[in-house]
Amino acid sequence: MCGICGIFNLDGKPVDAGIIRRMNNELAHRGPDGQGVFLKENIGLGHRRLSVIDLATGDQPMVHRERETALVFNGEIYNFRSLREDLIRKGHRFRTASDTEVLLKAYARWGTEAVGRLRGMFAFALWDGKAGKLVLARDRVGKKPLYYYYDGRRLVFASELKAILTVPGIPADLDYKGLDAYFSFGYLPSPGTVFRQVKKLEPARIMVCTGDGTEKHCYWDLNMTEPRTGVSIGDAAGSLAEIFDESVKLRMESDVPLGAFLSGGLDSSAVVASMALFSPEHPVKTCSIGFEEARFNELEYARTVAEQYGTDHHETIVRPDAVDVIKKIAWHFDEPFADASAIPTWYVSKLTREKVTVALSGDGGDENFAGYAARYTMNRLENNIRKKLPVRFRQGPLAWLASVYPRIDRLPRPLRLKTFLTNLSLSAEQAYYRDMSFYFRPEEKAHLYSEAMKERVGASSSYDVLRPFFHRNRNPDTVTRAQYVDIKTYMTEDILVKVDRMSMAHSLEVRSPLLDHHLMEFAATLPSEFKLNKEETKYIFKEMNRNRLPSDILYRPKQGFNVPLSAWFRGELKSLVMELLFSGASGLDEFFNMKTVRQMWEKHLAGVSDFGPQIWNIVMFAVWRDLFLERKSHVQ
Numbered sequence: 001m002c003g004i005c006g007i008f009n010l011d012g013k014p015v016d017a018g019i020i021r022r023m024n025n026e027l028a029h030r031g032p033d034g035q036g037v038f039l040k041e042n043i044g045l046g047h048r049r050l051s052v053i054d055l056a057t058g059d060q061p062m063v064h065r066e067r068e069t070a071l072v073f074n075g076e077i078y079n080f081r082s083l084r085e086d087l088i089r090k091g092h093r094f095r096t097a098s099d100t101e102v103l104l105k106a107y108a109r110w111g112t113e114a115v116g117r118l119r120g121m122f123a124f125a126l127w128d129g130k131a132g133k134l135v136l137a138r139d140r141v142g143k144k145p146l147y148y149y150y151d152g153r154r155l156v157f158a159s160e161l162k163a164i165l166t167v168p169g170i171p172a173d174l175d176y177k178g179l180d181a182y183f184s185f186g187y188l189p190s191p192g193t194v195f196r197q198v199k200k201l202e203p204a205r206i207m208v209c210t211g212d213g214t215e216k217h218c219y220w221d222l223n224m225t226e227p228r229t230g231v232s233i234g235d236a237a238g239s240l241a242e243i244f245d246e247s248v249k250l251r252m253e254s255d256v257p258l259g260a261f262l263s264g265g266l267d268s269s270a271v272v273a274s275m276a277l278f279s280p281e282h283p284v285k286t287c288s289i290g291f292e293e294a295r296f297n298e299l300e301y302a303r304t305v306a307e308q309y310g311t312d313h314h315e316t317i318v319r320p321d322a323v324d325v326i327k328k329i330a331w332h333f334d335e336p337f338a339d340a341s342a343i344p345t346w347y348v349s350k351l352t353r354e355k356v357t358v359a360l361s362g363d364g365g366d367e368n369f370a371g372y373a374a375r376y377t378m379n380r381l382e383n384n385i386r387k388k389l390p391v392r393f394r395q396g397p398l399a400w401l402a403s404v405y406p407r408i409d410r411l412p413r414p415l416r417l418k419t420f421l422t423n424l425s426l427s428a429e430q431a432y433y434r435d436m437s438f439y440f441r442p443e444e445k446a447h448l449y450s451e452a453m454k455e456r457v458g459a460s461s462s463y464d465v466l467r468p469f470f471h472r473n474r475n476p477d478t479v480t481r482a483q484y485v486d487i488k489t490y491m492t493e494d495i496l497v498k499v500d501r502m503s504m505a506h507s508l509e510v511r512s513p514l515l516d517h518h519l520m521e522f523a524a525t526l527p528s529e530f531k532l533n534k535e536e537t538k539y540i541f542k543e544m545n546r547n548r549l550p551s552d553i554l555y556r557p558k559q560g561f562n563v564p565l566s567a568w569f570r571g572e573l574k575s576l577v578m579e580l581l582f583s584g585a586s587g588l589d590e591f592f593n594m595k596t597v598r599q600m601w602e603k604h605l606a607g608v609s610d611f612g613p614q615i616w617n618i619v620m621f622a623v624w625r626d627l628f629l630e631r632k633s634h635v636q
Contacts, residue, residue: 003027003048004072007156010135015044016630018409026163030504038070041125045070062100068330075122075144078114078250079181104175133210140220140517142203142492149198155209161334171197176456183438184462185336187493213218224484225475237543248274259285259356264301268361273548276309280581286311287352289344316351332505338617340563345502353506364514367491368523369517369538370531382423383478399425425592429470433463439617447596580622
């Protein structure tokens with residue numbers, strides 16, 4: 001795993017080596033084992049290396065002098081050995097044992113079509129000197145990040161936004177429409193960033209930059225429109241097991257110590273069980289975190305799996321003094337990011353890096369196998385009722401009733417009648433948008449925003465983030481459409497960003513077998529009832545693991561990687577919130593109606609309402625603003 005950066009001056013001006021080195025320095029945490037720079041006239045490439053494969057000869061930038069190409073690459077190509085053999089048969093010779101050289105020679109053979117042959121996680125930049133073009137590419141679901149700035153005269157790119165901001169002349173104008181999405185979802189969606197002129201290369205994209213400009217195209221999508229028929233659950237579970245185990249085995253290729261995250265949930269437990277099949281002589285190293293608050297603590301379940309498979313198991317407890325790392329966490333995200341599970345991810349990454357350099361995770365199980373029980377089951381129920389109600393009734397009396405019904409967020413979602421009635425009055429797409437607005441819904445932002453913020457956001461709606469994915473997947477099954485939207489938005493922009501930034505903050509590489517594109521494509525063809533069977537989530541994945549994991553792992557309610565934020569805000573984190581949000585110099589009134597924020601805070605402290613996620617959303621924005629806009633402090 002690595003960090004990459006570079007500059008391509010389209011006007012022919014030479015690249016300043018000092019700027020490339022400065023960009024490289026900002027990415028040191030992503031690659032502490034070495035660095036390199038390639039310079040040739042108007043192109044400059046930088047690389048920071050975390051050595052995982054071919055420790056002796058895999059340094060970058062890697063140059064193919066005969067073809068005048070140079071490559072900087074972040075990630076792992078799991079099928080590099082089979083690609084290498086194919087290229088050798090076609091006459092290519094290799095001087096290293098690295099997957100980087102395989103990618104370089106694959107481009108020489110197949111051009112940009114080589115990207116579609118890769119099985120792995122990656123973001124790379126390749127300079128093709130003969131053609132005078134720079135090729136940028138990103139993996140299918142966005143496991144590895146890639147930011148860029150392009151103004152017609154130069155293209156600047158990097159693994160993290162902070163490296164781009166070190167380049168002179170890069171504007172840092174806020175994207176208020178992107179911020180509006182952040183206050184809905186807790187992240188800044190691709191292709192935008194928090195800064196208007198800097199973009200993210202979207203997943204499954206190739207971008208080619210020449211003197212004439214840039215062109216982008218999508219090389220892969222997940223087809224969820226045609227479920228297979230006539231297959232039994234037993235046969236499908238058997239096929240899934242073969243694909244899953246192969247995916248795990250491929251990700252155990254490493255020249256450095258390797259282990260796994262073990263939360264005690266189904267997905268990570270299944271990964272550990274599969275790893276144990278391929279490591280009979282050496283125990284799998286597993287790492288878990290827990291909390292003092294019992295309802296957030298899954299350590300007992302992690303221990304159950306660790307004992308069953310005889311793993312070399314390690315644990316740590318996360319306490320409210322996690323406030324000490326909040327600024328560090330915000331610094332590593334580069335943009336406002338409100339998923340509070342970043343805190344335990346930070347700590348489990350820290351613990352794991354003390355034991356290994358590479359860890360496997362269970363990310364992707366919920367999206368592939370419909371694991372979000374409350375959301376998917378309620379969404380399906382609402383849609384079944386919605387179809388039976390006349391449109392005029394839904395948009396008239398039902399909408400009115402929803403508007404006057406009191407909001408009670410402390411109840412379990414099925415008992416929140418206001419949410420239920422409001423969703424029934426809307427289209428399925430608009431209702432799901434409200435469900436995914438974990439932090440602030442449109443009517444709440446109307447009270448939250450300052451007048452200046454309202455004017456800057458204008459008439460834009462964060463629903464536009466989800467809209468294209470609803471339109472792209474026309475499967476009539478409600479759950480399948482929701483899965484597709486989650487894969488393209490929540491998983492890519494939240495879950496995978498969280499894991500990448502928090503693991504790379506500790507120079508730890510994380511691999512996700514459940515996000516192998518062969519496995520995802522197989523899961524996409526399964527009937528919806530194989531995933532969400534009545535109210536049983538991940539049905540086929542549980543069937544696959546019935547002989548591998550105990551029933552209390554398979555069938556207990558999903559707990560999630562949550563933190564006791566609400567209690568912390570009423571206790572140990574109370575002074576932090578007061579300082580960040582309500583000190584006279586906070587400057588947050590530029591963005592918020594601070595009277596509304598104060599009312600939320602007081603209701604939360606009194607236990608009248610639980611505004612923990614909403615307060616955290618505002619807190620993380622305030623911390624980010626101090627670090628990146630006000631430059632009050634700089635934490636590395």
